[in-house]
Amino acid sequence: MAYALQQLINGLTLGMIYGLIAIGYTMVYGIIGMINFAHGDVFMIGAFVGIIILTALSTVTSLPVALAAAFVISAFICAVYGFSIERVAYRPLRGSFRLAPLISAIGMSIVLENYVQVSQGALERAIPNLLPGGIVLLKQGDFVVQLTWMQLAIIIVTLVLLAAFTYLVTKTPLGRAMRAVEQDAKMAALLGVNTNRTISLTFVIGSALAAFAGVMFLLYYGVIDFYIGFNAGIKAFTAAVLGGIGSLPGAVLGGLLIGLIEAFWSGYATVAYKDAAVYSILAIVLMFMPSGLLGRHEIEKV
Template sequence: MEYLFQQLINGLTLGSIYGLIAIGYTMVYGIIGMINFAHGDVFMVGSFIALAVFLILTTVLGFTFLPLVLLIVLIMSMLFTSAWGWTVERLAYRPLRGSFRLAPLITAIGMSIVLQNFVQITQGARVKPLAPQISGGITLIPGNAEAGTIAVQLSYMQMIIIGVTFTLMVGFSLLIAKTPLGRAQRSCEQDQKMASLLGVNVDRTISLTFVMGAALASVAGIMFLLLYGVVDFYIGFLAGVKAFTAAVLGGIGSLPGAMLGGLLIGLIETLWSGYFTVEYKDVAAFSILAIVLIFMPSGLLGKPEVEKV
């Protein structure tokens, strides 16, 4: 029982990270109907920027107050990663808008390779470590050696990850539901031409969507860095594929779906590793995806395409 409890906590933590990345996939898909395969690598770039900023602040500038350092890291990483996201859209996707459907998909894959190799060349192929910054936690259920039960721990890091994710998701949902920008995004999702005839600057709205997705991915990157303590140029690939799976599982194009899908993929992975074998956790996650898609082709929360005749 305690073991399950602990695995649930671990799963939620991992799922939060997937969920944050999945939002970027689902929003871009919603608005221009394209899978941005470079998004996972934007996440990777985000964690590298976070690492660089962190090291500059602590070793070069000598900051020691951790919350302040983390805040600056958060802001800088979001800014720079957003700039990346914006540039990628501007250079690689916008010129292809209106061309055939596969073209942006292929550039996205190309962009992903470019980003990976850029980081590999500039940062080296080896993993970059970061010593654990936030340690400790609280014990929810104390362990009992005699009864053979283990203690259920909730580390501060996990609390931060779940808390930040929850806050961001709520803020983000509000942004989409309530602000003029969110409304413009939803209108572009439905009919770009009509939106532009009503005075919505569609190109700018799409750019901002990429910027928002990249900012969320960079937050995920920071949390990944702090949680696992290592980054390399290749982390974006698997995280990206998982997050994409999460977005599809939840129903691509649906914001709550992306969050739900992320949490589910995280939970499936950790529970499978906890009870069966670690080696096959990816198989489990993707099998669930396949099964869900067979019975619910538009995902858990996705709206089926209804054609009015």
């Protein structure tokens, strides 16, 4: 019981991070019907910007200020990357055949990955645990169930970001424009919506969320390298598909499920096969629910 509770906490924390990344995938797909395979590398860049800022400021200012600076600067830089990816890799190919933007996005992913490898090195970068300790929830013999301060901070920050993002999509003019472009981009343009601006801001917002996820990943695990974008990106994309690609609640639900599957499989089975378990469950779900858990069936317009 105690061990299962600890794995539940670990899985929810990891799932929150996957959910934030998955939102970026599902936003872009919902707006333009394309998969941004460079999104995982934007997440990786966010983590590297975070470690650079924290290393530079840790000795000259307080920890809260350093953490706030890491989140804000990382989000700003990744937003610029997201804007640039849309302008360079997607906008020129938006009207071409569907395979062209996919190839362009994969190429952009390789460019970003190798750029970080060359500029930051191929070795792992690490930081110490900045928020040690936590809340003891349960003791069972020698086993202690603990909610660490780091896990609590990640959960709180993620919930705040999700609440702010939900408000943005449902209550603001930009959110209405995003939903209009998602439903029918041509009609939205005819009605006065600046579709290019809306699509660019969608990339910017998704990239900023990925940056927050990257910094939280860094703080949680303490170790990063230039390859984390591929692994986390594939997991987040899987989460988006599992929850229903194009569905924002589905992206969060898929991220939580992926995190829980990884945590419980690692705790009760072999860690080496946790990825195989995730993808196997994805395949089983899609066999019976091809649109994902919360996805909508697409209606083809004729």
